[in-house]
Amino acid sequence: MAPTSPEELKCAANGGCAAASPGGTPRAGYYLPAVPAAVEGELRWLRRCVEAAAKGFAIGAGLKGGLALFSVLVRLRSRRRSPRSRKVGAMTNEEAVVLALKETVRYGLFLGTFAGSYVSVDECIAGIWGRKRTARWRSLLAGLIAGPSMLLTGPGTQHTSLAIYILMRAAVLASRCGIKSKRFGNICKPLTWSHGDIFLMCLSSAQILSAYILSQESLPSTYKAFLNKHGGKDLTILQGVKEVVNHTAFSNLAGIEKYYKSVGVDLKLDPNMKVPCSIVHGNQSCAGHFITFLFQAYGRAVPVYVPVYLVPALVVHRQDLLKRPYPIIGKSLLGTARSSLFLSVYCASAWAWTCLLFRIFQSCNTPLVVLATFPTGLALLIEKKSRRIEIALYCFARAIESFFTCMTDAGLCPPILQIKRADVVVFSMATSIIMHCYAQEREVFRSKYLNVLDWVFGVPPPSDEESNKDFPSDDGTKKIC
Incomplete structure (x- = not known):
């Protein structure tokens, strides 16, 4: 009797082997031992959860850390230029660095926890009740439960603008779903208007710029600082215009004259004026002020958009940058010039339209x-089409926040809307819609957003029906057919 070969001993230890065909492959009708489905599912669930949390943390910390680093560098540079410019009680450079590190970690934890929570809830529900049975509502609930992870950015930190912006993104996705739906297609047809982004921007501008002139306290501090810089007007001028609009007595007319004198303009203002054009642009004509302001605004806008276009070119296209640098750099410079022109025209036309209507109505x-x-x-309209909706939604989120702040200050906001952490509630609702669309209506996403979501959360696993295509047998083994 021939001795037993090592292969036969290994087969006996494993509980048997499939008979081999002449080509060395198992013949049809035989069974191969497989890893238990429960163990394989648990490992996949755990791996997906850990990867999502890690990638979410990397994105959150990377984005916030990059912004914080840029802010710290600007702060250090300004301090070197004017070392005596530090105000009493202002934050030191060391404190600014520590705060930047804390914010970086907080935002990393925020997005990491959101991604990990979503995947965990999604997998738990699928494991208990099945993927196919829960497909219609599982991602909706998982996104809703993961939303409160925003609290990790700080218990006292409000993110109303961010929450509203995410809600606007969710509304866009929901409208796309409605457009392709047979039931709601006719209702959502007006949303297909090609210039809807322009109309949305006009609505947003009416609220934002009105608040900039009349009620700056309704705007977030960072956005208010941005508008004050690019609005190009001293606060005394804005106060004077506000007093003319509200038909109240001037509180600091001499301050406005003093400001103009400091820039070389000798101006004497009429305390009984009905149209504030002389306050806005001094001795200049309205048309002359528009042209002068446009060039000045363009100079202020360029530094805003240089990092917006050049940093992605250096990071995203770093490999192609070495092969074909001129097209990539040229495209970035063209985008910078175009976006800077948009912002400068936007700011200059705001004052031009205001002066025009004031002079037409003499009121x-x-x-x-x-x-x-x-x-x-x-x-x-100056911006390219792909960027218009992004800018319009961002401004619309700011406009909504400002509008409800004004309503609340006037006592017109219903108590139900005055929730302490309404931003978390709105954010949770928005992420619920977005994650549902991500799992069930993937075609409504643009490819670049879909690729990012797939990278973080992993491509949504197949349903029960699709995962049973391997035809598992009753004893936990797979039959090769």
Whole structure:
């Protein structure tokens, strides 16, 4: 009797082997031992959860860390230029660095926890009730449960603008789903208007720019600083315009004259003026002020968009940059010039439209300010089509926040809307819709967003029906057919 070969001993230890065909492959009808499905499922669930949390943390920390690093570098540079410019009680450089590190970790934890929570809830529900049975609502619930992870950015930190912006993104996705739906297609047909982004920008401009002139306290501090810089007007000028609009007595007319004198303009203002053009642009004509302001605004806008275009070129296209640098750099410079022109025209036209309507009606009031700032949004036509909706949604989120702040200050906001952490509620609702669309209506996403979501969360696993194509047998082995 021939001795037993090592292969036969191994087969006996494993519980048997499939008979081999002449080509060395198992013949049909035989069974191969497989890893238990429960163990394989648990490992896949755990791996997906850990990877999603790690990638979410990397994105959150990377984005916030990059912004924080840029802010710290600008701060250090400004301090070197004017070392005595530090105000009493202001934050030191060391404190700024520590705060930047804390913010970086917080935002990393926020997105990491969101991604990990979503995947965990999604896998738990699928494991208990099945993927196919829960496909319609599983991602909706998982996104809703993961939303409160925003609290990790700080218990006292409000993110109303971010929450509203995410809600606007969710509304866009929902509208795309409605457009392709047979039931809601006719209702959502007006949303297919090709210039809807321009109209949305005009609506946003009416609220934002009116608040910039009349109620700056309704705007977030960072956005208010941005508008004050690119609006190009001293606060005393804005206060004077506000007093003319509200028909109140001037509180600092001498301060406005003093400001103009500091820039070389000798101006004497009429305390009984009805149209504030002389306050806005001194001795210049309205048309002359528009041209002068446009060039000045362009100079202020270029530094804003240089990092917006050049940093992605260096990071995303770093390999192609070595092979074909001129097309990539040229495209980035062209985008910078175009976006800078948009912002400068936007700011210059805001004052131009305001002056025009004030002179036409020889009056100045709040409705005229709102009406004059509405067509300012037409400047968005300068931007390329793919960027218009992004800018319009961002501004619309700011406008909604400002609008409800004004309503609350006036006592017109219903108590139900005055929730302490309404931003978390809105964010959770928005992420619920977005994650549902991601799992069930993937075609409504643009490819670049879909690729990022797939990288973080992993491509949604197949349903039960699709995963049973291997025809498992009753004893936990797979039959090769």
